[in-house]
Every structure is written in structure tokens, then in C-alpha cells.
Amino acid sequence: MTVTIARVTDPTDCYAVRHTVFVGEQNVPVDLERDALDATAIHLLATVAGQPVGAARIVLTRDTGKIGRVCVLRDRRHNGIGSTLMCETLEILHDMPGITRAALGAQIDALGFYEKLGFTAYGDVFDDAGIDHRMMERRVTR
Template identity: 80%
Template sequence: MTVTVSKVANPTDCYAIRYTVFVEEQNVPVELERDELDATAIHLLATDNGSPVGAARIVVKGDTGKIGRVCVLRELRDNGIGSALMRETLGVLRDTPGITRAALGAQIDALGFYEKLGFAAYGDVFDDAGIDHRMMELRFDT
């Protein structure tokens, strides 16, 4: 497995992976999966030997980079693709002037994954598209 993660100008492959994971697998309503933030977001695509296998997006607001839509195709999970995707996402944020923190709404089942990357949970559990989530953040050294 040779995984590469990069920013993409055309997020079509990202949208396809997100549709597979969120709409088909997790039953997120299609009208909730895509939103107006996609137009201005930074999109990252993970590929394995050139084939799309994972995606994420970043929405910058003030000093915060909100990471969202993080997903890896089911059959390729537990191979380090999600970690590689998140490392690149955090690298993009660290390299963006003025960003002091990363935030995300994590599905409850993924809290441990994000904690291993340095994120800390805060606030109450909330429902997003029928799935329990919790907010998490990682503050960058300034």
C-alpha cells in the first residue's frame, strides 16, 4: 500500500468517497452530506497507488480550521489511511498563517482515533445526521 494525501482543486473524487461512506454506509441523508461549505473548503484526497481511498475537508473561520467529512473506504480502514489523512490535514492548518487551533465534530466511535492524534473532547454529545458526535479540538503551539 502506497498512500498519498494531497490538496485537490477538483473535489469530485472526495465527494464520491464521502457519498459511499456517509450516505450509503452510514445512512446520512444525501442533502446533509453536501453543503454550501464545500464551495470554499480545502479538500484533501487520500490515494493508494493513484486510486481514491479517503477524503477530508477543512473550513477556515477566524483562527480555527474546522476539519470535517473525514472518511476512508470501509474495506481499507485500519491501514493507517485515516491517520495519514489527518496528519496532512493538520500540516495544512499549521502552515496556514493565523490558525491556532483545529476543531472537529467526531462521531462517538472515533473519539479514541482523534485522541491519539492529540485532540481533546469538550462539550456535550450532540446529534449530527442521526449519529452521536462530540466536539474536539487541538491547539497549536504559538
């Protein structure tokens, strides 16, 4: 299985994957899944054999790239797609002048996944769309 990760200017396929995972599976309200940050975010789409299977976005703020909306379709999980997607987000941040930190709000069930990628949790547990999360961060090394 070959996974392709691409930056996309038209995030329609990203939105479709996100809708399936967050709204369909996790019952996130539609009006919370999409937000104003989508307009300025960098959108990444993961595909296998041309079919969309995962998505993520990056929002830049000062020295930080906030990674969010990371998802992989249920039947494609546990095949390395999420890790590949995250590695690409970190590569993009690595190549951006002035960006020294990657941050994300991780669902509690996904803390271990992000820890394996070098992220460290900080702060208290918080509710986002009815799901417990914790903030995580890591340095973007050059």
C-alpha cells in the same frame, strides 16, 4: 502500500468517497452530506495506487481550522490512511498564518482515534445526521 494525500481543486473524487461512506454506509441523507461549506473548503484526497480511498475537508474561520468529512473506504480502514490524512490536515493548518486551533465534530465511535492525534473532547453529545457526535479540539503548534 503507499498512501498519497493531495489537496485537490476539483473535489469530485472526495465527494464520491464521502458518498460511499456517509450515505451508503452510515445512512446520512444526501442533502446533509454535501453543504455550502464545500464551496470554500480545502479538500484533501487520499489515494492508493491512484485510486481514491479517503477524503477530508478543512473550513477556515478566524483562528480555527475545522476539519470535517473525514472518511476512509471500509475495505481500506485500519491501514493508517485515516491517521495519514489527519496528519496532513494538521500540517496544512500549521502552515497557515493566524490559525492556532484545529476543531472537529467526531462521531462518538471515533473519539479514541482523534484522541491519539492529540484532540480533546469538549461539550455535550450532539446529533448530526442521526449520529451522536462530540466536538474536539487541539492546538495547532508552530
